[in-house]
Amino acid sequence: AQSVSQHNHHVILSEAASLELGCNYSYGGTVNLFWYVQYPGQHLQLLLKYFSGDPLVKGIKGFEAEFIKSKFSFNLRKPSVQWSDTAEYFCAVSREYGNKLVFGAGTILRVKS
Amino acid sequence: DVKVTQSSRYLVKRTGEKVFLECVQDMDHENMFWYRQDPGLGLRLIYFSYDVKMKEKGDIPEGYSVSREKKERFSLILESASTNQTSMYLCASSQTRYREWRSPLHFGNGTRLTVT
Numbered sequence: 703a704q705s706v707s708q709h710n711h712h713v714i715l716s717e718a719a720s721l722e723l724g725c726n727y728s729y730g731g732t733v734n735l736f737w738y739v740q741y742p743g744q745h746l747q748l749l750l751k752y753f754s755g756d757p758l759v760k761g762i763k764g765f766e767a768e769f770i771k772s773k774f775s776f777n778l779r780k781p782s783v784q785w786s787d788t789a790e791y792f793c794a795v796s797r798e799y800g801n802k803l804v805f806g807a808g809t810i811l812r813v814k815s
Numbered sequence: 816d817v818k819v820t821q822s823s824r825y826l827v828k829r830t831g832e833k834v835f836l837e838c839v840q841d842m843d844h845e846n847m848f849w850y851r852q853d854p855g856l857g858l859r860l861i862y863f864s865y866d867v868k869m870k871e872k873g874d875i876p877e878g879y880s881v882s883r884e885k886k887e888r889f890s891l892i893l894e895s896a897s898t899n900q901t902s903m904y905l906c907a908s909s910q911t912r913y914r915e916w917r918s919p920l921h922f923g924n925g926t927r928l929t930v931t
Contacts, residue, residue, distance in 0.1 A: 734916055734917055745924045746905065746907075746922040747922070748919040748920070751919065792858065802860055802874070803916055805850075807856055807857040
């Protein structure tokens, strides 16, 4: 069965630190890749997505993610985090023409000011 | 801007009650989804619908049913609520064509259901 693994459940960083959140998936075919974010008290929203082309994709609020096909990974990065980045981050994967979107368990990021 | 509205933010129900969770979207989206969100488990798909009166089971459909009589409204029904259904329930919609899964999901704010 298709699965999505997020390596860290809780991450605590100081402001201005760099961020990298890991995401690995198990399916070997063509996939669609997403990162969603849920800020405290708000609904889940799309941060960025990758379907094809340049494996380095940029999203909102200075976030980017790199697709490495050989490693089945889609890690999320930000060079310098802010207190306002405190949120829960979810990686999600779907197969091309598959029948569902599978989410990882989520990573709770707390940024200390 | 897409708006997905869930009728209740918090619900407390007793074991054995029949529970209805309602969701309405205002963007004429084809697809609607019900997920439950539990700490450490992420989001798990309960049911989704790609058209009026059409539905498909997700990963965890047991104990749940759904209804989609109108395009904008998707209801989740707990036939006989149990304590293990205490969770955050999220509704979402998307314009993705059936089985294409590329358009982003637009989520509601969630309903936190407690079954005692």
